[in-house]
Amino acid sequence: MKKLINKPEDVVRDTLLGMAGAYPDLLNVDVEQQIIVRKDAPVKNKVGLVSGGGSGHEPMHGGYVGYGMLDAACPGAIFTSPVPDQMLAATRAVNGGAGVLHIIKNYTGDVMNFEMAAELGAGEGIEVVSVVTNDDVAVQDSLYTAGRRGVGVTVLLEKIVGGLAETGAPLKQVAELAHKVNSQGRSMGMALTSSTVPAAGKPTFELGEDEMEIGIGIHGEPGRRREKLANAAEITEILTNPVVDDLGLKAGDEVLALVNGMGGTPLIELYIVFNELQRILKGKSISISRSLVGNYITSLEMAGCSITLVRLDEQLTKYWDAPVQTPALRWGR
Amino acid sequence: MKKLINKPEDVVRDTLLGMAGAYPDLLNVDVEQQIIVRKDAPVKNKVGLVSGGGSGHEPMHGGYVGYGMLDAACPGAIFTSPVPDQMLAATRAVNGGAGVLHIIKNYTGDVMNFEMAAELGAGEGIEVVSVVTNDDVAVQDSLYTAGRRGVGVTVLLEKIVGGLAETGAPLKQVAELAHKVNSQGRSMGMALTSSTVPAAGKPTFELGEDEMEIGIGIHGEPGRRREKLANAAEITEILTNPVVDDLGLKAGDEVLALVNGMGGTPLIELYIVFNELQRILKGKSISISRSLVGNYITSLEMAGCSITLVRLDEQLTKYWDAPVQTPALRWGR
Amino acid sequence: MPVTNETILQWLQRSAQVLHENNAYLTELDSAIGDADHGSNMDRGFNAVITKIADMQEADIGTLLKTVGTTLVSTVGGASGPLYGTAFLRAGMATTGKKALETADIVAMFEAAVEGVKARGKAQAGEKTMLDALIPAIEAGKQAQLEQVDIPELLKRMAASAASGMQSTIGLTATKGRASYLGERSVGHQDPGATSSWLIVQALADTVAS
Amino acid sequence: MPVTNETILQWLQRSAQVLHENNAYLTELDSAIGDADHGSNMDRGFNAVITKIADMQEADIGTLLKTVGTTLVSTVGGASGPLYGTAFLRAGMATTGKKALETADIVAMFEAAVEGVKARGKAQAGEKTMLDALIPAIEAGKQAQLEQVDIPELLKRMAASAASGMQSTIGLTATKGRASYLGERSVGHQDPGATSSWLIVQALADTVAS
Numbered sequence A, B: 001m002k003k004l005i006n007k008p009e010d011v012v013r014d015t016l017l018g019m020a021g022a023y024p025d026l027l028n029v030d031v032e033q034q035i036i037v038r039k040d041a042p043v044k045n046k047v048g049l050v051s052g053g054g055s056g057h058e059p060m061h062g063g064y065v066g067y068g069m070l071d072a073a074c075p076g077a078i079f080t081s082p083v084p085d086q087m088l089a090a091t092r093a094v095n096g097g098a099g100v101l102h103i104i105k106n107y108t109g110d111v112m113n114f115e116m117a118a119e120l121g122a123g124e125g126i127e128v129v130s131v132v133t134n135d136d137v138a139v140q141d142s143l144y145t146a147g148r149r150g151v152g153v154t155v156l157l158e159k160i161v162g163g164l165a166e167t168g169a170p171l172k173q174v175a176e177l178a179h180k181v182n183s184q185g186r187s188m189g190m191a192l193t194s195s196t197v198p199a200a201g202k203p204t205f206e207l208g209e210d211e212m213e214i215g216i217g218i219h220g221e222p223g224r225r226r227e228k229l230a231n232a233a234e235i236t237e238i239l240t241n242p243v244v245d246d247l248g249l250k251a252g253d254e255v256l257a258l259v260n261g262m263g264g265t266p267l268i269e270l271y272i273v274f275n276e277l278q279r280i281l282k283g284k285s286i287s288i289s290r291s292l293v294g295n296y297i298t299s300l301e302m303a304g305c306s307i308t309l310v311r312l313d314e315q316l317t318k319y320w321d322a323p324v325q326t327p328a329l330r331w332g333r
Numbered sequence C, D: 001m002p003v004t005n006e007t008i009l010q011w012l013q014r015s016a017q018v019l020h021e022n023n024a025y026l027t028e029l030d031s032a033i034g035d036a037d038h039g040s041n042m043d044r045g046f047n048a049v050i051t052k053i054a055d056m057q058e059a060d061i062g063t064l065l066k067t068v069g070t071t072l073v074s075t076v077g078g079a080s081g082p083l084y085g086t087a088f089l090r091a092g093m094a095t096t097g098k099k100a101l102e103t104a105d106i107v108a109m110f111e112a113a114v115e116g117v118k119a120r121g122k123a124q125a126g127e128k129t130m131l132d133a134l135i136p137a138i139e140a141g142k143q144a145q146l147e148q149v150d151i152p153e154l155l156k157r158m159a160a161s162a163a164s165g166m167q168s169t170i171g172l173t174a175t176k177g178r179a180s181y182l183g184e185r186s187v188g189h190q191d192p193g194a195t196s197s198w199l200i201v202q203a204l205a206d207t208v209a210s
């Protein structure tokens, strides 16, 4: 295992200390309670946005804390959902009197831990509403299974919903927009290499020089199927078509497109994938009116990428464009 | 070789097409001439800032084109200096009447090609001044060798000098500030893995599971020496101490610190390195008053990092803080 | 001879030790069909438990087990944190105030724990989870209770059933938890949570036997 | 028999072919002490040259070589682009208007080229660069001229000296170009630019011999 770390058990703590030093003007990092909170929290009469999940997905979620996006993030151990104590501490810290929205990626662990935190928060008289993202079309949605994973849409949702929350909109409306963004977005991902969980010390799976995994999530797990390595054009087709189909995108639709790197893939390759994506969508008369290319929801040092499309309308575009000032996303201020 | 590309010979073209689509509001990308130009170029009476170098270092330099930073970038083939034709075309495109500054990283190829372009530009009556960055303390500076490489300082210089150029300052003053930033900055880098040049198809060097390269540049080349793998704290010491010594940093000095990933190292590890850096500098009573943590000057998918420190004064801080709006760096607008 | 609070303390210590020893093994199982963290999750949690209960020699079993539950909830995270946390919390509620457990208490304690896991995780038998070790264990426990065997024998049978339940997960397709994302590819691998469940039940059987 | 413009065209074509065949080899040499691009740089450049000179059967040698120079400058990049570009530009200037080269012209052409490389790259013999192939070649050429050997023999000797100069780079420590960053670690590796220089000189010798 080759990593720029000290001890595996110190990874999260060292990261939080690093973030605290890197963004003293934006973040309050509570290393003891393992939460990252917006500097000016709680913002009075603003709905507090809390998200969280295992570490190893940086910049998600800690990098999205700040004006116009999240009010707090709770990072768990690597690939491990945080515990209810963190979520409760974060919920308390960002409650400005207008209630708190929990943004949860659909994983059994995340859902259960947030559930317990919400119960505890409600017990303290804090109004908490939860929204669960489940945009990964690689996994079939079913009432009888754990359902789809929450992946790339989560980042875009945090930005868009953060934009609305900043206007002072009530919790109900903020939650509604969150559900809407989730319903309008889909994702699919692939891996060229495995990642290595520090505590495990070796790659989660082995992949041959001419193989790739299609339909991966963000926890370094193998995907839905293993295929022969293909080029960027073919890979982009494999990822884009199920997203377009499942979302029912039609000619004339406008989308926000995220080409996301899994952590170990350099930007140059993501631009190449973005170029293939725009070619494919152009062929379907779908226009990319907003886009994001980079490492936004990662899986440690995994090489690979995911594609997320969100169908845009006036409202979504407006709040996507609204100012944001976080470590990882910033514009308009 | 596992990469999200089509054919090796199409990598730069496909990347440029991707960037053109991703930043239609910021950039004019001329795929034929292989140059990336600020949307509103030439800006009248503003010194035009042109940089360039081999591709494979993304987001450098194309990602730094825009308000408050570069006016144009010329990407060469992977790890290969661009040709004078590109530089000349870029120089023409950004000449708003106040002259053009060429920002050149100190590599024999870059220096010679820019030299030829400057001669051609002068022949057309465009006033061109060049500044060469050479901040890599891994390489000993000597009149009898090719001298030090230009690495991380280049990014910080482009931002700071871009801030001054935006005020309409004359070419002489802009060039002076560029020399000043270069003289106040030093860097050192290391690699955990090699990168693979697409056309070569295999890693440039082999490194054992328990080895690392110290004193690398940004072209995937081996470093000054091979050492036994160490932890983040030790690695950060190895990189920081020569930088501090060579720059002659003293207690009370303020610095801008860049912890830069080489492309394949995830952000979480860079935060850990940043934490070690702040610990080390604190021990020397040097304060980090500005910082940047992320992948800013990369070497394809190489895993590893570099550390750059620039001694700050009021002037440098002011132009570092000035608004910037490029694909990769954005604040204040 | 009933199971005393002292036995329970020993059980928890033995569990912590066994989980620590099997950290790499559990993570390896989780690598195949999950995210390679089950070993470190359980190790971290039971390590915290050991610290927490260090001075609880006088506590009753209910208090002990509830402390284990809240500690696991607060330190494990992931799916296993709330699940094992709820299991121990419910086990603690079923044994409130007791300093010794008879056969019926033991069966009731496990039944409460398993019901807690079912409720928290909304899963049932056959979904390739820890329930596939725990449900056979509790069934074996009830049967043993009917047959009026002694406590060591009852726990031995529960552990044996947990073990074969755990092995049965190899043939199952996961429909809950992270392994469900793999669909058919989850077949052929033993579930990590079923394995840690067996280790914990086995630890009790071994504690009582020795 | 003098070297005609037709011979020069054949030489350029042969050079392009040889550099293409040695693309991977040159890149491998550049991987050891540089950035793994010398093979593709030379291949890209000479491929462009071939296209550019396709219709230049009637051109004089000076025009031909200057076209090669500007094409290399415009398509190669890196260190080798300006260096080889300047070399061919200067060679073209030394042969302006000529349709045939005698022994003295050939020596003068190479001398101009090598002086161009020295001026552009600010390097000299012994720095582990292409000059370590080119300088011995031109020295052998001058010596052969004194000995009044015929052109094929002169070029054969130049190529042989380029080859041994190239081999001598293995023992040298680089002080110019990218390999200089490696310091002592550059020793033991053959310089890629010296190798491509030898290939080009050898291509001329082979063209004239056949």
Ligand SMILES: Nc1ncnc2c1ncn2[C@@H]1O[C@H](COP(=O)(O)OP(=O)(O)O)[C@@H](O)[C@H]1O
Binding pocket: A079, A080, A081, A108, A109, C030, C034, C035, C037, C038, C041, C042, C077, C078, C079, C080, C081, C083, C117, C120, C121, C122, C123, C128, C129, C130, C131, C176, C177, C178, C191, C192, C193, C194
């Ligand atoms: N809904 C569920 N009900 C019961 N057990 C479950 C459920 N989901 C997951 N599990 C168990 O949890 C185990 C995984 O735990 P762990 O790896 O610690 O958490 P995570 O899956 O969040 O990484 C699985 O092996 C399975 O036995």
Ligand SMILES: Nc1ncnc2c1ncn2[C@@H]1O[C@H](COP(=O)(O)OP(=O)(O)O)[C@@H](O)[C@H]1O
Binding pocket: B079, B080, B081, B108, B109, D030, D034, D035, D037, D038, D041, D042, D077, D078, D079, D080, D081, D083, D117, D120, D121, D122, D123, D128, D129, D130, D131, D176, D177, D178, D191, D192, D193, D194
């Ligand atoms: N200053 C110099 N003078 C002469 N030749 C040089 C000089 N610098 C580099 N070279 C030659 O250029 C070769 C490398 O060319 P290439 O790999 O194409 O460019 P780059 O080094 O920019 O990647 C070296 O092997 C060396 O022979």
Ligand SMILES: [Mg+2]
Binding pocket: A054, A078, A079, A080, A081, A109, C035, C037, C078, C079
């Ligand atoms: Mg997990």
Ligand SMILES: [Mg+2]
Binding pocket: B054, B078, B079, B080, B081, B109, D035, D037, D078, D079
């Ligand atoms: Mg090069």
Ligand SMILES: [Mg+2]
Binding pocket: C030, C034, C035, C036, C037, C038, C078, C178
């Ligand atoms: Mg797991």
Ligand SMILES: [Mg+2]
Binding pocket: D030, D034, D035, D036, D037, D038, D078, D178
């Ligand atoms: Mg090279």
